[in-house]
Amino acid sequence: MTENRHVWRVVLILLAAVAVWFGLASRLVMLHLGRNEDLRGRVTRIRKVEQDILVGRGRILDCNGNIVAMDLALRNVCADPKTILEKGHLRIVGSHLARLLELDPAMVFSRLDRPDRRFEYIKMYVHDDVVQRIRRMQLSGVFFEDTSARHYPKGELLSHVVGFSNQEGVGSAGVEQRMDSLLRGRAGLRISERDGRRHEVYTRRSLDIAPQEGADVYLTLDQNLQYVVEKALDAAIEQHQAKGAWAIMQRVGTGEILAMANRPAYDPNEYRRTSPDLMLNRSIGYVYEPGSTFKVAVIAAALNEGTVSPETVFDCENGKWIFRGRPLHDYHPYGRLPVADILKKSSNIGAAKVAMTLGDKRLEQYLRAFGVGRATGIELPGEEAGILHPCQRWSALSVSRIAMGHEVCVTALQMLNIMCGIANNGFIMKPSIVKRVVDARGHTITEFEPEVLSRPIREDTARLMQRLLTRTTEEGGTGARARLEGYAVAGKTGTAQKVLPGGGYSQTANIASFVGFLPSDHPEIGMIVVVDEPQPLRTGGAVAAPVFREIAAQAVRYLNVEPSAPSGLAAIERGKAAGSL
Amino acid sequence: MGRRRNRKKESAGFIFPLPLAGVLGLAAAIALTYLWLCGRCETIGSQIKVLEDRKTELQKRVGSEEYKWASMKSPVHIERLLQQFNIHMIWPEKAQVVQVQAEDRVTPPVQVAANVRNSRRDNGMLMDD
Numbered sequence: 001m002t003e004n005r006h007v008w009r010v011v012l013i014l015l016a017a018v019a020v021w022f023g024l025a026s027r028l029v030m031l032h033l034g035r036n037e038d039l040r041g042r043v044t045r046i047r048k049v050e051q052d053i054l055v056g057r058g059r060i061l062d063c064n065g066n067i068v069a070m071d072l073a074l075r076n077v078c079a080d081p082k083t084i085l086e087k088g089h090l091r092i093v094g095s096h097l098a099r100l101l102e103l104d105p106a107m108v109f110s111r112l113d114r115p116d117r118r119f120e121y122i123k124m125y126v127h128d129d130v131v132q133r134i135r136r137m138q139l140s141g142v143f144f145e146d147t148s149a150r151h152y153p154k155g156e157l158l159s160h161v162v163g164f165s166n167q168e169g170v171g172s173a174g175v176e177q178r179m180d181s182l183l184r185g186r187a188g189l190r191i192s193e194r195d196g197r198r199h200e201v202y203t204r205r206s207l208d209i210a211p212q213e214g215a216d217v218y219l220t221l222d223q224n225l226q227y228v229v230e231k232a233l234d235a236a237i238e239q240h241q242a243k244g245a246w247a248i249m250q251r252v253g254t255g256e257i258l259a260m261a262n263r264p265a266y267d268p269n270e271y272r273r274t275s276p277d278l279m280l281n282r283s284i285g286y287v288y289e290p291g292s293t294f295k296v297a298v299i300a301a302a303l304n305e306g307t308v309s310p311e312t313v314f315d316c317e318n319g320k321w322i323f324r325g326r327p328l329h330d331y332h333p334y335g336r337l338p339v340a341d342i343l344k345k346s347s348n349i350g351a352a353k354v355a356m357t358l359g360d361k362r363l364e365q366y367l368r369a370f371g372v373g374r375a376t377g378i379e380l381p382g383e384e385a386g387i388l389h390p391c392q393r394w395s396a397l398s399v400s401r402i403a404m405g406h407e408v409c410v411t412a413l414q415m416l417n418i419m420c421g422i423a424n425n426g427f428i429m430k431p432s433i434v435k436r437v438v439d440a441r442g443h444t445i446t447e448f449e450p451e452v453l454s455r456p457i458r459e460d461t462a463r464l465m466q467r468l469l470t471r472t473t474e475e476g477g478t479g480a481r482a483r484l485e486g487y488a489v490a491g492k493t494g495t496a497q498k499v500l501p502g503g504g505y506s507q508t509a510n511i512a513s514f515v516g517f518l519p520s521d522h523p524e525i526g527m528i529v530v531v532d533e534p535q536p537l538r539t540g541g542a543v544a545a546p547v548f549r550e551i552a553a554q555a556v557r558y559l560n561v562e563p564s565a566p567s568g569l570a571a572i573e574r575g576k577a578a579g580s581l
Numbered sequence: 582m583g584r585r586r587n588r589k590k591e592s593a594g595f596i597f598p599l600p601l602a603g604v605l606g607l608a609a610a611i612a613l614t615y616l617w618l619c620g621r622c623e624t625i626g627s628q629i630k631v632l633e634d635r636k637t638e639l640q641k642r643v644g645s646e647e648y649k650w651a652s653m654k655s656p657v658h659i660e661r662l663l664q665q666f667n668i669h670m671i672w673p674e675k676a677q678v679v680q681v682q683a684e685d686r687v688t689p690p691v692q693v694a695a696n697v698r699n700s701r702r703d704n705g706m707l708m709d710d
Contacts (some may be wrong), residue, residue, distance in 0.1 A: 072645065
């Protein structure tokens with residue numbers, strides 16, 4: 001009897017256990033095999049992690065690999081005011097944060113003294129050094145948020161060329177804008193699951209598309225040359241109380257830009273507080289009547305066509321010539337001058353008469369071949385094309401005015417390109433500012449290749465022009481102040497009156513410029529210096545030529561440019577003594 | 582009268598089938614291996630995650646150091662430091678610059694030494710050669 005009772009108990013317990021296990025198993029089967037869409041979705045949503053992996057923009061570097069723009073990992077300093085107040089640490093935390101973050105203590109205390117808040121930004125975009133100092137203090141209720149921002153370690157240096165990218169990481173000026181698609185890179189994607197502690201489980205990664213980091217852009221510019229140029233422009237602005245100044249240095253044979261500077265400048269790190277006017281890259285975005293520097297193109301065209309030779313003599317009318325009822329003046333009065341001296345002494349009347357030997361149509365053709373009225377295509381946004389009307393729209397006076405650089409507008413880069421074309425035996429090169437683009441793996445995506453835009457004049461004409469332009473910097477030439485010991489310098493001065501908004505020319509405001517190349521016997525670098533509204537000296541020879549010389553003196557040493565051959569200099573000296581070519 | 586059951590012989594006669602034991606043992610071994618591999622994968626996964634985080638952190642630090650280095654190398658900064666330490670630097674004058682021609686540069690030092698010795702010998706300065 002007792003034995004039977006035991007057996008029944010065991011049987012009942014077993015049955016109960018089987019029933020429980022069966023119930024659990026059934027539920028399990030139903031959960032796994034049944035159609036529990038809501039439940040499945042809820043679990044998946046809780047566990048699933050879908051994360052965009054953001055990458056920073058690529059860097060911008062100068063030709064020697066010096067970084068001029070980069071993304072920098074920073075942190076936002078945040079606080080939990082409720083915790084800080086509950087612990088009674090308001091005074092300590094507030095004073096330390098204000099001191100370390102260099103903030104107004106009253107502002108910090110006002111942000112922390114909010115018992116109902118659990119999150120407050122104290123300061124955004126804080127450098128890691130400062131964050132480490134705050135961390136070491138172990139302030140309760142203070143924490144950090146990862147972020148990044150575009151930084152320009154050189155500040156104002158190269159600002160107009162590099163430009164800036166906005167808070168959304170979109171290039172908004174300069175190389176940042178033009179090369180945006182390459183600099184930006186591509187975000188990655190990661191789909192995975194997380195555990196109960198909300199940590200990602202590596203083994204549950206179902207998709208992992210690696211981000212494609214932005215490419216690095218190497219410029220043709222050299223930060224040291226850029227600094228030399230910018231410093232010289234600063235000095236020129238101070239000395240001549242000028243409104244602005246800009247300069248470009250170009251490698252003659254290839255068209256690579258070595259320096260491009262503008263004054264006034266701005267700090268791209270502070271672009272939000274900068275007026276748009278300061279951001280204008282005047283070297284390519286400001287058109288002006290070039291004045292006498294333009295005579296170079298006109299005389300080169302006439303020599304190339306054979307309508308004149310360097311010895312052809314023109315009457316310069318003692319400084320005043322009435323042409324079609326309107327007077328044309330020279331800065332200094334001259335009588336009869338050969339073409340070589342028209343260029344050396346920069347006679348407007350002489351240049352006008354030379355241009356008339358070409359005629360309107362041929363003159364226009366040559367000017368267009370020199371690149372006037374057409375953007376050069378440099379890798380920078382906002383380049384102006386300049387103004388050159390078709391000859392059908394020219395007035396009867398136009399040919400005489402264009403010859404002296406009026407009724408035509410160019411950018412400094414266009415003017416420099418004309419001069420470098422003459423230095424380069426007639427080949428006009430496409431100016432370039434990007435040397436190469438390298439992806440994150442170190443593979444070169446694009447590399448600079450010299451490109452010929454046009455060849456308006458023959459080699460013999462170009463060589464003749466090189467010799468004629470060297471005379472401009474000799475004694476008696478308008479560009480004598482650009483002369484450099486040991487180097488034969490070729491160039492041309494320009495002093496253009498500014499156009500008044502209502503029409504006519506200003507008697508007080510003008511643009512002084514000097515464009516040239518050196519050494520003239522084996523040209524390597526070309527340069528233009530433009531000074532806007534200098535006072536009281538106003539001519540290109542007095543204002544811009546000395547700046548050219550100052551920059552050139554340092555550039556030839558830095559670039560290790562060989563001095564002019566003694567024979568070349570001697571020939572120039574002999575030519576000087578004889579008063580001829 | 583039936584035969585009496587020999588209980589002793591009966592209990593001693595139950596033997597767990599060897600193939601089944603083998604299969605169960607194998608299954609257990611596979612299960613344990615699977616569990617061990619799972620655990621190992623989890624551990625390696627965690628380590629990879631830690632290394633990934635470390636890599637990200639190091640990349641940030643590299644960026645930060647690059648930024649500092651770029652700032653320090655900027656011409657403005659260098660000039661400020663030169664002024665701070667009262668160092669005045671100027672470019673050399675033209676007369677101070679020695680231009681080395683390409684043909685001079687390729688002359689090996691041994692050849693230069695031999696030339697000097699030869700010239701000394703010619704001048705009677707080197708007697709004991």
